[in-house]
Amino acid sequence: MNGLTIGLLIPFLGTVVGSAFVFFMRGEMSQRLSKTLLGFASGVMVAASVWSLLIPALEFRPDAAPAAQLLPAAIGFLGGMAFLLLIDYVTPHLHLGTSKPEGPRSHLSRTAMLMLAVTIHNLPEGMAVGVVLAGASAGDVGISAAGALAMSVGIAIQNIPEGAIISMPMRAEGNSRMRSFLIGSLSGAVEPIGGLAVVLLTAWLLPAMPYMLSFAAGAMLYVVVEELVPEASQGEHSNLATVGFAIGFVLMMTLDVMLG
16 A cells, blocks of 8 residues: 555545444434534644645645745635635535524435535535645645644544544434444545546646645645534633534644644
8 A cells, every 4th residue: 555545545544543433432423522623624724724734725836926936825725715615505414513404495304414514514624634645646736744744644534533423423313323434434435536537637737736735635624614614603611612623623733833
């Protein structure tokens, strides 16, 4: 198994580990823990978007004029936001932590809509890992193999609480532990698939690397702003979400700077 395959699978393994919490924890996840984990996931994704995606996109052509460096990053970032906005609008789903379906159709079961919500959530993470791995493989775009590994590990760490956030509510709704585990685990399957698709695409579109890096950043930050932060800040214990955010941000920043 080569390094590219390992890099694509590491985030998925994080989701599997988190989903396995359903075998060891009883009842529903406490609001305090849920808020902390949502904040942590937000911090990891924001730091990864900045250090692993936007900064390399801006530095892709270091000798170019500032406008030539900025324009691809800005266009890609807005494109990533628009892409997730479109998917969010046309797909019937549940926002994380809610029971009210959103989208033009709401005839699907709650489990199916929750799976769609998590797929929307995980897609930009898989894209981000794929584009960073592709950049590292290219060897001349300012992204090191260690930096790509840091991205994969950081997303995997973020996926551990995310897997638990999905599998444990499934168990609380009456699903068996094994079914809840499988649903939680499968929610992360889109990440290696999406990552591989981006790797294959980037191999043919290397000049578009800054657009793709910033596109992934925009998509990830859309998830943070639309899904994670609103849920983490509602109700009580929002201060725990803030603490979780700080820890997640510093952890991902440290991984990227130390390994990148």
